[in-house]
Amino acid sequence: MSKLFFNERKTLVSDAIDGLIYSNQHNNLTRLNIDEHIRVVVRKDWDKNKVAIISGGGAGHEPAHAGFVGQGMLTAAVCGDVFASPSVEAVLNAILYVTGEAGCLLIVKNYTGDRLNFGLAAEKAKKLGLNIEMVIVNDDISIVDSKKPRGIAGTVFVHKVAGYYADQDASLARVTEMANLANDNVSSIGVAITSCHIPGEHTEDRIAAKKAELGLGIHGEPGIAIIDIEHCRGVVEIMAEKLLVNTQQKKYALLLNNLGGTSPLEMSLLTKDVVESSLGQNMNYLFGPQAFVTAIDMKGFSLSCLVLTEELETALMAPVAVESWSKGITVNDATPITIEKFSNSVEFTVSESAAVAAVVDTVCNTVIDLKTELNRLDTLVGDGDTGSTFSSGALTVLQALKNKKLPLAETEKLFEVVGEHLAMSMGGSSGILLSIFFTAAGTHYAKHQNLAEALLSGLEQMKFFGGAKVGDRTMIDALEPALIALRDENLAAAIVAAKAGADSTAKMLEAKAGRSSYLNSESLEGVKDPGAVAIESVFAAFK
Template sequence: MSKLFFNERKTLVSDAIDGLIYSNQHNNLTRLNIDEHIRVVIRKDWDKSKVAIISGGGSGHEPAHAGFVGEGMLTAAVCGDVFASPSVEAVLNAIIYVTGEAGCLLIVKNYTGDRLNFGLAAEKAKKLGLKVEMVIVNDDISIENSKKPRGIAGTVFVHKVAGYYAQQNASLEEVTRAAELCNENVSSIGVAVSSCHVPGEESEDRIPANKAELGIGIHGEPGIAVIDIDNCNDVVELMAEKLLAKTNKQKYALLLNNLGGTSPLEMSLLTKDVVESSLGQDMTYLFGPKPYVTAIDMKGFSLSCVVLTEEIEKALMAPVAVESWADAIKVNDATPVTIEKVSDSVEFTASQSAEVEQIVEQVCATVISLKTELNRLDALVGDGDTGSTFSSGALKVQQELLDKNLPLADMQLLFEVVGEKLAMSMGGSSGILLSIFFTAAGTHYGQHQNLAEALLNGLEQMKFFGGAKVGDRTMIDALEPALIALKNEGLAAAVVAAKSGAESTAQMLEAKAGRSSYLNSESLEGVKDPGAVAVEKVFEIFK
């Protein structure tokens, strides 16, 4: 089964190109319409008066290369199939279409297919009288003393430098020299915890859990070493040491590249680790974090370091009109604002009231005694823990009562303290909902000194934040009619209303809140909601 979104494999690249053109923020891209096998993205505003800059290669590295077509960078990108070089014919047609008297520079990554196909196309174009040069990017330093270093994300730096000098009307020789200078000063290395998926192919991840491959290739080629990833900053520091060895303590910029499948959360963490690493401490500019050169959905990242000569720095800082470039930044100051912690604990002095103490004790004892019955009911319509949850809250309040640690003589504070204790002891949504109920009731009581209205206000807040209402088969089906009756008719009427409301839930064949909402009507029929039963039994105390 495919792990990627696509229609048909043979149209994947063309479909993706059209998507880029549709959504390109500068509206400056189009593509050549020659035949279905030739896929070339070009600038719509190109006039052939300057040196043309062409790059390309296999697709699957998006946004490279088409995402860097536009004023100040590439003139055209030639797109092959996934991880396959474009044909000689495709490259040649691109060269012919965009190249004027100023000539053309091809920028290719150091892979055999790209070297050969772009190289042969260049020779054919020269035979037609066009001036063409080629720079081969080889920035991958993972394989020490490699005779054929691969081209990876540092290629984007070369695009930027060449594009800048072409935009300044430099000659082909000057543009080529600037691109070669940048190439000589770029070093890159990547790491991944999983390889990529290729469209239409089954792929098995060879990288063990809790391990990463250092130096993995952008086509999924094996890395140079399998390393532990217990701490990301250790991985970053290992890469930093290798890159720093290439800078010779010169001024440099750093590019943090998402290889395609790394989440924004992880990239932000990696940015922190990079900035705080030995490499980040002395860097002049940071590019990213973002995808520049990917390996489809590879879960990994790469670092590219470029030594900044005066010519390179000027080119990298220049504005462009391309889809996927991100301007350099100086690392921001991340010093937090230090403030005094605001405590949400209710401050109170314990006080006594024999009448209130008796009521609180009766309520707690009743809820505790219902533990088994409420769990039984909840096992029929939920996950079987309502009794345990309610009981834990009641036990906490009961213990505070025994310790004489409640403000019994101050109704506002009592409600607020009970709300706080329930949130701490009950857990789950029930504890928070009841905490909201008592906290809001306490605030309202302190302002208006009316118990029934305060409790109704607490109910309204609980309904607002919890989202349930009468008819949804919750404790509110008993609590709301009871509190309305308490306000309008008195306590005796509230007892009757609570019982009636709880009994109504047994006839409700659809729950619209809580875990019962996932059950069918047959499971609910004839079973009271356990929360509503708890409310019913508490009000029965006052018969």
């Protein structure tokens, strides 16, 4: 089964190209309509007065190369099938369409198919009288002393430099010279913890857990070494050491490339590690983190260093109108702002009130005594811990009462302190919901000095943040009618309303909140909601 989204394998590349054209932010792209096997993305605003810059290769490396078509970079991108070079015919048609008297530079990654197909197309174009040059990018340094270093993400640095000088009306010879200078000064190396998936094919992941493959190719070719990956910073440092051999203490720009399957969270972490590594210490500009040259969905990243000359630096920093280029930046200062920690604890003065103490004692002991029954009910309609959870909160408040550590004479402060105790001791959502209830009630009481209205205000906030309401088969089915009756009538009416509300939950065959919402109607029928029973019992304790 495929691990990738696509319609048909044969139309995947064309579909992706159309998606890019539909959505590109500069609205400056189109494609040549020749036949279904030739896929060429070109600038809509091209007039052949400048040197044309063409790159391309197999699909699967998006946004390369079509994502870099636009003013200041590529004139056209020739797209092959996934990991397959475009045909000679496709390259030749692209050359013929965009090339004027100023000539054309082909920028090709160092893979046999690309070199041969682009090379033959170049010779055919020359035979037709066109002025053509080609630069073969070979920035991969993972294989020491390789006779054929591969072209990987550093290719986009070459695109940028060549595109800049072409846009400045430089001659083909000058554009080629600067592209070669960029190629000679760029070094890249990649690492991954999984390989990539090919559309429609089953791919075995050869990289073991807690291992990474260093120097693997952008088509999934095996790398030079399997390394441990206990910490990302260690892997970054290994790569940094290899790249720094080529910088020779000179100024350089660094490109951080997502190989396709690495999440934004991970790329941000890697950015930190790169900036704080030995490589980051002498870095002048950072490009990325971003996907520049990918390997479909390979979970990995690559680093590319371009040693800078004044001319290369000017070219790199010039603005462009392309979809996928990332402007180079000097690294920002990440020093945090230091402030004093805000204490969430409620500040209060202990005070006494015999009447209030009696109420608190009654409520807490009622809930504690209900522990076994509430757990039994919750076993039928939940996860069996409502009694334990409520009892835990009640025991904490009761202990504070016995230790004379409550502001009993200040109702608003008492509510806040009770809310704080419940949040810390009950755990789960019920503790937070009840903490919201008491905290909001305390805030309202401080302003209006009305107990019933304060409790209803707390209820409204609990409903707002918790998302439950009357009819959802929760404690609110008993609490809301009881508090309304307390406000509009008296305590006796509130006791009756709480019982009626709790009884109603036994007839509700669908729960819309809490653990009971996952149960079928047969499991709920005839069983009261445990939270509603707790509310009913607390009110009944004041008969």
